[in-house]
Amino acid sequence: MKTLNVARILTACVIVVLIIYLFNSTQNHNLKENRSDIRQFFTDGEQKKVVYNKHLQLFLDGHPSPAVGGKALFNHSLSYDQINRISHCRQYADVDWLKGAENFVKDKYVCINHHDYLKENNTILIEVGGNFGADASLFTAVYNPRHLIVEPIPYYATLLQEKFKDNPRVTVLNFGLGQKTETIAIEFKGEGSNIYSNDFGQKKINVSVINSTEFFQNLGVGIYSVDLLSMDCEGCELDVLENLLETGMVKYFKNIQLEIHSMAYFIDKENYLTRYCTLQEHMRRTHRLTYQYKHMWENWRLLDLK
Structure with missing residues (x-):
């Protein structure tokens, strides 16, 4: 009976270690995915127009x-x-x-x-x-x-x-x-262009906001x-x-x-x-x-x- 209990404890320990390993592997994978996403974010997407x-x-x-x-x-x-x-x-x-x-x-x-x-x-x-x-x-x-x-x-x-x-x-x-991440229209009038202006006839451009x-x-x-x-x-x-x-x-x-x-x-x-x-x-x-x-x-x- 004592040997059986020891075996159960060892089995439980192995399971816990395995779970921790899998969790960390998942986190590291997600971390790499996040870093990959941000690089792709900076390079792809005509709408975002980021460099x-x-x-x-x-x-x-x-x-x-x-x-x-x-x-x-x-x-x-x-x-x-x-x-x-x-x-x-x-x-x-x-x-x-x-x-x-x-x-x-x-x-x-x-x-x-x-x-x-x-x-x-x-x-x-x-x-x-x-x-x-x-x-x-x-x-x-x-x-x-x-x-x-x-x-x-x-x-x-x-x-x-x-x-x-x-x-x-x-x-x-x-x-x-x-x-928030969105595309907004602003009036482009040189220095001081902002979201608050509403001058009739001014050229509007779409800009990406993150x-x-x-x-x-x-x-x-x-x-x-x-x-x-x-x-x-x-x-x-x-x-x-x-x-x-x-x-x-x-x-x-x-x-x-x-x-x-x-x-x-x-x-x-x-x-x-x-x-x-x-x-x-x-x-x-x-x-x-x-x-x-x-x-x-x-x-x-x-x-x-x-």
Whole structure:
């Protein structure tokens, strides 16, 4: 009887080991499939119109897609003090907006000069909204980090690819980031093209927008941290920030810099203020402001960084 029990225990152990092995094999297979999918995503599909080149290996190789766990930070309840600060933010928005605009004019290069840490080796900058490359050129000239630019408008994406074709540290991808993957129509009117404009007679073009969380996961964010996420995407900033907070991925970005666009402020002020002022309080859980021209430009840095 004793021998029979030992045999049963050994059999059970073998079964458990086999199950673990099969589970890990499946996970590894899925991991490889995910990495294969993201490469195919960057190369295939006329509708997506995205560009993949060898420089993206810098971001993909060795960085499998992470599983982001934990309770979403964005769903945490707000304290009494936080609710009061949101109310104050909404109440004095007009004053803050005018003051922010006035002061930013005096310090308009803060979005470039504020990031000396990018001089360190192998720092990573993800720039959302490249336009014709004014900021990208300055970032490259001053810091030359590993630099990924996401630009949804084909004209600008092509211009950026040509501009940085001789810099192996710069990668340009032709799509935008948002809360969900979709194709949207925008009015192309040069610099400042955005989803809010509705000018009669303006040429409309379709652009691809990718769910920001899925994009960052496929890049491997979470296995490593991004030194700076800089967003000047004519209105997508709050969408991306909300996604990062909802999933908890926000903690993998050491610095998050964003331009707040006045178009959203004037078109749907109540909705904009609700989102912006609430996001300010949720960001304080993991980050602190290092500069802010309210409703214009601001930078958030992880609490445990200098």
